[in-house]
Amino acid sequence: MEIINSLLDKIYDGTFPDACRARLAAAICTTRDALSHQRKAHWDEKDVVLITYADQFRESEAPTLRTFSRFYQQHLQSSFNLVHLLPFFPYSSDDGFSVIDYHQVSAICGDWSDVAELHQHTRLMFDFVCNHISAHSRWFKHYLAMDAGWDDFFISMPPATDLSGVTRPRTSPLLTPFEMADGSTRFIWTTFSADQIDLNFANPEVLLRMADVLLDYLAKGADYVRLDAVGYMWKTPGTNCIHLEKTHQLVKLFRAIANVVAPGTVIITETNVPHKDNISYLGNGYDEAQMVYQFSLPPLVLHAIHYGSSRALKQWAASLGTGDGTTTFFNFLASHDGIGLNPLRGILPETEIVSLVRDLATEGALISWKNNPDGTASPYEINVTYMDALNKKEDDDDTRLQRFMLAHALLLAFPGVPAIYVQSILGSRNDMEGVKVAGHNRAINREKYAISAIEAALGDRKSLRHRVYHALSALIQLRIRQPAFHPDTPMEVLESDNALLVIGRQPVKKHDALLCIYNLSGREVTWSLPENRRYRNINNDERIEGDAPVSLAPWGWLWLKG
Incomplete structure (x- = not known):
């Protein structure tokens, strides 16, 4: 409790009431003593997260969590060992992110027993809508x-x-x-x-109630806790009211509480901001979030494939560095939100960002805007499925699948824990009808399904959904068998033509090292392998000598062990 008390003194400048301090300490001890669920000690290459709504699949007269649990066990369990359930509480708007009651399960989803049943089959990540x-x-x-x-x-x-x-x-x-x-x-x-x-966290009573929410989620089995919109928690008029020091101290407090109550719980911060601000929530590596959303990855991968050039992605990837095993990235390409553009600022010039936005809008993407302090507005995010972001309207399904799988082969090879949105594993396209019904842009990538319809689509061998589901599931299962993809394994970015991105993942056991080569362009490209080495293509077990160049088809990629 020493760390917790020290943080309370910093947050409240020594004025946190003793009675409130005693109430918090009692709640922490009670929850800790009653807890039976043990968390996984550390992340590894087998960790792949599915991001989904609890009411993603529906059937008559059944709580959606029960329907999802059955679908997960039949179709997803072999690929994903952790499920991020987007807010499943009673809500009034924003598909769950306007929570009416933090402590209840939405009636359509079921109740806490349904959450517990799902937890028997997978680890779970809860949303803590704390702002x-x-x-x-x-x-x-x-x-x-x-x-x-x-x-x-x-x-x-x-x-x-x-x-x-x-x-x-x-x-x-x-x-x-x-x-x-x-x-x-x-x-x-x-x-x-x-x-x-x-919420006004300057009021100690607010802090106590929100700590109770966190404790309740830990007691209910949350293995990961996602802090939604966390950068805005503390407000001080006269400042920019984002990433303030007291906000960081609140995140440290949540981490300290989780450490005492449920060691092994992973705290993840969701901050859709430029990279340097995003990684500031990792603190000193031991005192703040264990993971941060890697918000720069989705738009940079999109930019690279859209223009057939790895220039910006390569430069950014080379700057990432490697942690010491206490923190890592939560990597993703698609989510319930759009593709954020703020993380590109400082990496790409504004003219390139605007050009990308204009190109995608021409192909049917929607654009959300933000207000700037000078009174102007800037594009904030692109609202689109990742499938349609990567492709043009006139492309055939073969091309769509090639680009889509290239992007996900990149995602699965980057240092960190990868997460895949349910719409991606289902090969979903833009839901324009959903936008009309909901009246907001983000509905374009939030379609819900009758379970019978989605299972029929996945069973149709000719459908894009079937092809994506099987190809991406196989790729994930290949990934989790590679020790080189452990989140803590260092990454090296190798020199190459700008049509290519070449990265190496070098674990302690050198015979497990992987060389990952990606052709981001629509033309065939060759690359000379390092000499005097023999490689094995782990996708098809083909042997390749290191003294000959390899050829990559348009949007092709290779994972080579050697």
Whole structure:
């Protein structure tokens, strides 16, 4: 508890009430003593995460978690040993990220017994939506009613307050007016939408309630805990209100609580920001997040394949370095959100970012914008399935599959723990009808399915879904058999033509080393292997001598052991 108490003193400048401190200590001890679930001690090459909604698949009169559990056991368990369930709590908007009650399971999904049943078959990652809560929550209703003890749970500001320096991820107003019980109007801080009310962590009671949420998730079996939109947690008017030191201290506090209660729990921060800000949440390697979302990877892989050039991806990859085994990256290409563009800033010039956005919009992608402090707006993310991001409307399915598998062969080879979105393993295309129904861009990549329809599609050998599912499943299963892909194994970026990306993964046992070669272009490219070595193509067991060049077909790739 010494670390926890020290962090409380730093966050609250020595003013954290003794009574609150005692309540927190008691809750931590009670949860720790009652816990029976043991976490995996460390990550390895066998760890591959599936990102999915708990109500992804539906059938009549069945809780969706039970339907998902059956589908997972039949179709996904051999590829994914950890499932990230996107928020499965009662919610009012944003497909779950406007939580009404942190401690309940949404009725359509089932109840906590259904979560526990799924947990019998896989490890689980929960979303901790720690920055904001639904405007329809009991907490906010207590606040609007001006009930005793709830006055400082949220942040109200005079509308004339100069907040122009606050970093904005949206174009919606930062302050939203709400009518109070006495008829007055308060302008409440709403970073993401009028239905997502930012919590006031400066109030110790808020900290206690959110610590209770974390403890509940640990008690319910969360192996990984994802801190959603964590960079915005602490607000200080007059600053940019993102990545503030007290925000980092809050993340350290959550990590310290998890360390005491459930050792082995992995804390992951979700910060869709430039790379240097993103990795700052790894702290000193021991005191903050164990993993950060690798937000630069999705747009850089897309950029490389779109333009047939590894220049930017190669330069960035060479700068990553290798951790000491205490932290790693959470690598992904697609997610429930769009493809973030902020992580490209500082890596690519703005003209190239805008050019990529324009090209994809021409092919049917949607674009979300953010407001800048100077009053201008910039593209914030591209809303599109990763399948359609990589391809043009007129491409045939053979070409779509080639580019898609190239991108995922890259994902699975990078240092870190890879995560694959359910729409990707299902080979999904843009859901434009979903956008019309939902009224927001992100619905383009959030389609839900009747279980009978998706199983029929996966059984149709001619369908793109069938081809993607089988090809990507086989690739994942090949990946998890390679010690070189352990997240902690160093990566070396080798010199090559800009049409190619060549990386080496060198584990302690040198005979397990892998050379990974990717042709990002639509033309055939050759590359000379290092001399005096013999290689084996682990995809087909072909033997290759090191004194001859290898030829890669358009969007082709090789994993060579030697």
